[in-house]
Amino acid sequence: MLSIQDFLKKINTNSVVRENIPMGLGMSFPVLNITGDRLLVSVFYYRTILRPNDQTLLMPPEYFLTFDYPSAKLTSFQSLRLDSRYSKMNFGKPVGTFRHDAVKHLDRNGYRQMKTELFDVLNRLIAYLGDEGEFTQKDEEKLSQLYSMITEPSLHPFYKAISPKFFERYIEKEQN
Amino acid sequence: MKDFEDILSGFDGDDPTVSENATTYSEPLDIDGDGVYDGVAIYEDFNGDGIFDSATAWVDTNSDGIHDFVSVYHDQNGDGVIDYSLTAADVDTDGDGIVDSVFLGEDTNGDTVFETTEIMDADEWEMFTSNMDGDYVPMDADGGFSAGYEQFDPSQTNMDQVVGTPTADEHCWEYQGESGPCAIYAQVMAYEGMTGQDVDPQQMIDVATENGWYNGSGTSMEDMDKILNYLGAETETGMGGDIDDLQECLENGGRIVVAIDGNEIWYGNTETFAPNDPNHAVEVIGIDYSGEEPMIIINDSGTIDGHAIMVPESQFMDAWEDSGRYYVEAYV
Numbered sequence A: 001m002l003s004i005q006d007f008l009k010k011i012n013t014n015s016v017v018r019e020n021i022p023m024g025l026g027m028s029f030p031v032l033n034i035t036g037d038r039l040l041v042s043v044f045y046y047r048t049i050l051r052p053n054d055q056t057l058l059m060p061p062e063y064f065l066t067f068d069y070p071s072a073k074l075t076s077f078q079s080l081r082l083d084s085r086y087s088k089m090n091f092g093k094p095v096g097t098f099r100h101d102a103v104k105h106l107d108r109n110g111y112r113q114m115k116t117e118l119f120d121v122l123n124r125l126i127a128y129l130g131d132e133g134e135f136t137q138k139d140e141e142k143l144s145q146l147y148s149m150i151t152e153p154s155l156h157p158f159y160k161a162i163s164p165k166f167f168e169r170y171i172e173k174e175q176n
Numbered sequence B: 001m002k003d004f005e006d007i008l009s010g011f012d013g014d015d016p017t018v019s020e021n022a023t024t025y026s027e028p029l030d031i032d033g034d035g036v037y038d039g040v041a042i043y044e045d046f047n048g049d050g051i052f053d054s055a056t057a058w059v060d061t062n063s064d065g066i067h068d069f070v071s072v073y074h075d076q077n078g079d080g081v082i083d084y085s086l087t088a089a090d091v092d093t094d095g096d097g098i099v100d101s102v103f104l105g106e107d108t109n110g111d112t113v114f115e116t117t118e119i120m121d122a123d124e125w126e127m128f129t130s131n132m133d134g135d136y137v138p139m140d141a142d143g144g145f146s147a148g149y150e151q152f153d154p155s156q157t158n159m160d161q162v163v164g165t166p167t168a169d170e171h172c173w174e175y176q177g178e179s180g181p182c183a184i185y186a187q188v189m190a191y192e193g194m195t196g197q198d199v200d201p202q203q204m205i206d207v208a209t210e211n212g213w214y215n216g217s218g219t220s221m222e223d224m225d226k227i228l229n230y231l232g233a234e235t236e237t238g239m240g241g242d243i244d245d246l247q248e249c250l251e252n253g254g255r256i257v258v259a260i261d262g263n264e265i266w267y268g269n270t271e272t273f274a275p276n277d278p279n280h281a282v283e284v285i286g287i288d289y290s291g292e293e294p295m296i297i298i299n300d301s302g303t304i305d306g307h308a309i310m311v312p313e314s315q316f317m318d319a320w321e322d323s324g325r326y327y328v329e330a331y332v
Helices: A004-012 A017-021 A108-129 A136-151 A152-162 A163-174 B004-009 B123-129 B166-172 B182-195 B200-212 B226-231 B243-251 B262-267 B313-321
Strands: A025-027 A031-035 A038-049 A056-058 A063-068 A074-079 A095-096 B024-029 B041-046 B054-059 B069-074 B084-093 B101-107 B117-122 B161-163 B232-237 B253-260 B279-288 B295-299 B309-312 B325-332
Touching: A004 A017, A004 A038, A004 A056, A004 A063, A004 A108, A017 A063, A017 A074, A031 A108, A031 A152, A038 A152, A095 A152, A108 A136, A136 A163, A152 A163, A163 B309, B004 B101, B004 B243, B041 B200, B084 B161, B161 B166, B161 B243, B166 B279, B166 B295, B182 B200, B182 B253, B182 B279, B182 B325, B200 B226, B226 B232, B243 B253, B243 B325, B253 B262, B253 B313, B262 B279, B295 B313, B309 B313
Parallel strands: none
Antiparallel strands: A025 A038, A031 A038, A038 A056, A038 A063, A056 A095, A063 A074, B024 B041, B041 B054, B054 B069, B069 B084, B084 B101, B101 B117, B161 B279, B232 B325, B253 B279, B253 B325, B279 B295, B295 B309
16 A cells, blocks of 8 residues: 555655646645545645744645545646635735644654654555555544644644545544 | 935944944934934844944834834845845825834845835734744844854865865855745856856746746746746756766756755754745755765755755755755756
8 A cells, every 4th residue: 555655755746746836835734535436635735934933924725636546646736826716815924823732842853753643544544445454443533633733723724625524524523 | 215325324434334343333323314313223243254244224204203114134145235125114004194004125136126015904014023033044143044054165175075166156146035936046046157147036037927937926846947948058857866966967067956845954953843845946056075974065045044055965865855856957
């Protein structure tokens, strides 16, 4: 099975991203969509303007992309700047700052470790969805806890936009 | 509007550009020449070389006793020429006689023309100023670059072990500001290094915008060579580059622009990190093999003091890996 880490590397260096995503925009955490018998991975790209002391600015996402897993073929591409639904959004105005309270206690290595844990559990979910492994109740709770902690609350509306079901199950649930 | 030269001419006696061992120096200003001081200029010598490299003017333009105009000027590359300024001024946007917004203008190349301007309301200004304790790049207490990297110094190395012409090429460096035209700046720096010609990055941003190579947000990796081609340079792009590719290109008189994880370079040695790892274009201007580990020397337009930064090969390769080690070789 292709790990989510390798899959993300694959899409970040493929021609779709190389040709269409401006450098300076970074990828969100991946979320899953299931359409028929296909597993899809959705991400958005947004800019961060780094500043010390938890004042890094998070700018609004500019692109929503969805890829087929594991082929990494593009299934949808949305440029928010050109989308009438986002016409009132000021793309020059930050939506929030990093780090939020839930990850404020983490240093660079701690944050990286949390990312690794998240991807490990997500890999188990992907394997389970492909009939290649088990995904326990404990895994389910762990994934929900990690997604809720690591995703920036100010970006949650955008996570919800790219995968409402995944958002409700793994990000929003833990917060309620 | 007065400019930096006017502020300097407001001084009598000693040349205020010379610090004479003082790291800061301030003097009252009479900008309107009515014999009453209406502001103050503060000069700072960040790197202790005896030359002030920053001047800040605080001015009360309407004589109400409150400074309502501030302008900051920087000589970023130490060549004695102001190459960056930021101006903020109170404005009354609805004409009711009450200040309701702040104008902010940024001149990132010292041509005295604002490349970016913005009118901020009270909320936006508060958000902006709440972030003013940091900057786009890490600054140490003295205002210098503090990401933990040294800048190339030909007197501190064996030049026989250096590939490329970093001493000359670092003078082609310019700061891009807090926007996204890194790839355009990197290409302009590369072209200037090869030809010795002076190219205006803003003009190239306009060209790139017209041609769809820059959308106001940034340039895609695939378009990372278009300005070089437009200027007449021949380019070759590829994935999976390595240090031998860098060396060969530099030895053949070419220049090389690479896509790297910018955060890893800017903040790799600091406490600051981000939730994601965006790609960023920089120019490789040399390799120094004199130490235990080769040092990759880069011109980074995204860092306020980013000329001739030396990055250890291992850290550079990690940062380069994120783009699949994408590169543009350029030749004229």
